[in-house]
């Protein structure tokens with residue numbers, strides 16, 4: 309659905325996106341993460357044919373960026389970083405203008421459908437200038453969907469939203485995924501990426517890593533198991549470290565945290581060893597790192613190289 | 616075509632909700648139509664102004680304009696002529712205001728990016744913006760001149776009326792004024808891409824009025840007389856400028872330029 313080859317964009321001397329290679333499948337929700345100024349918006353703008361790549365190629369829906377721009381624009385939806393509505397016009401008018409520009413056949417039907425879905429139908433005749441930030445954002449999401457695009461680019465869709473509205477957007481994205489749409493999601497909300505995305509890329513001018521959220525966790529932290537003991541874990545640390553299959557172990561108060569390749573088969577051995585050494589095991593559990601931990605860790609590793 | 620109408624009607628819906636724009640589109644034409652009519656009424660009542668026309672230089676200059684007119688009528692024609700020239704300000708002032716608000720406004724609300732993401736071509740978008748500014752300006756100019764003509768027909772002596780219902784003025788209002796509107800709109804589009812305040816865009820673009828003012832002043836001090844030939848030359852100059860400016864505006868109106876260089 310989306311395919312890039314060494315996609316690059318420079319503004320003067322400054323490289324904003326450097327040789328990006330992506331391959332995003334149909335129906336995939338793809339998370340694009342990165343710090344401010346990483347080049348996420350620039351990437352979206354290239355893929356939606358708003359700005360031209362400096363070099364490299366990209367294909368969206370099998371159309372070539374730079375050659376089939378009009379076809380691409382017709383078939384993708386974009387939620388821009390700032391909603392950009394016509395403040396003096398009503399919500400209804402704002403959407404119907406875009407429905408016409410996207411050559412939607414049943415303008416009124418589509419506008420009504422999305423205003424209702426987003427809970428804005430009652431306010432349809434109010435000028436958008438009177439809307440709250442979140443309402444504008446929702447309206448902008450509706451605007452991106454009016455023409456039922458196959459591929460959807462969302463640039464920080466929940467940045468201005470309260471938890472309830474964010475949930476609505478998340479459900480929306482999940483539903484669109486269910487209908488086979490491909491979604492390219494830029495976000496700073498890592499919890500959101502974790503929950504919604506099939507794969508995530510961490511990007512800062514270059515592509516840093518790209519994998520499923522689960523595998524990223526493992527890649528950065530390995531798999532860690534915590535053994536909660538009845539007393540100080542320190543006493544048993546050397547015992548556990550001496551086991552041949554243990555890569556790393558550390559003691560934190562009553563917790564013994566062990567990094568393992570294969571906890572399923574090794575945990576019983578460790579339990580046996582600990583019990584043999586006289587430890588009281590209260591419970592055993594795998595540590596779950598959030599995607600945020602993974603992200604921050606990656607950015608930390610990145611810092612010395614960049615500075 | 617459908618996209619152009621969509622944008623044009625959107626522009627009108629938006630821009631005419633702005634009181635400042637509405638003021639310049641409605642108020643200016645009304646004032647310009649009413650002042651010369653007021654003068655016609657006043658002239659009817661005042662006596663003894665023929666004396667002004669005794670200046671021989673002046674007589675020579677206005678001579679061709681006044682062929683077959685009494686000195687009184689001639690003074691009337693001469694004075695009204697200056698006011699009618701002011702009608703030519705409308706085709707500049709009105710579109711400049713509309714274009715400045717429609718483009719700078721869209722820049723500041725950041726609505727250009729979603730707009731440019733739709734399948735509309737940049738030429739369609741530019742044409743729509745130009746139509747949105749040009750059409751109301753032409754209508755307002757014609758209406759104002761129409762009101763003036765109707766008043767002159769009612770109030771002025773037939774010989775005076777005939778001077779205004781004449782090829783010179785019809786050429787000016789029907790042909791040169793629309794050409795001037797396009798010129799002013801293109802200047803406003805180009806200026807608007809560089810500034811972030813619609814008032815600044817409006818004032819900078821209104822510089823286009825200056826040559827017109829010079830003409831008006833020139834005629835009022837007796838330096839030039841606007842006759843048919845001069846009007847045709849003016850029309851041709853404006854036409855050439857139109858072609859150049861439309862070309863420049865299209866060059867400037869590219870997606871990437873709008874998004875990355877228009878601040």
Ligand SMILES: Nc1ncnc2c1ncn2[C@@H]1O[C@H](COP(=O)(O)OP(=O)(O)OP(=O)(O)O)[C@@H](O)[C@H]1O
Nearest residue numbers: 319324343344345346347348349350351874875876
């Ligand atoms: N029009 C432009 N002219 C010059 N430089 C630009 C332009 N647009 C973006 N850049 C630069 O490109 C880099 C990437 O910007 P971009 O907006 O893509 O970042 P981002 O990842 O979307 O950041 P954020 O999370 O803050 O939205 C930045 O260093 C920015 O300064």
Ligand SMILES: [Mg+2]
Nearest residue numbers: 348349389463
């Ligand atoms: Mg961004």
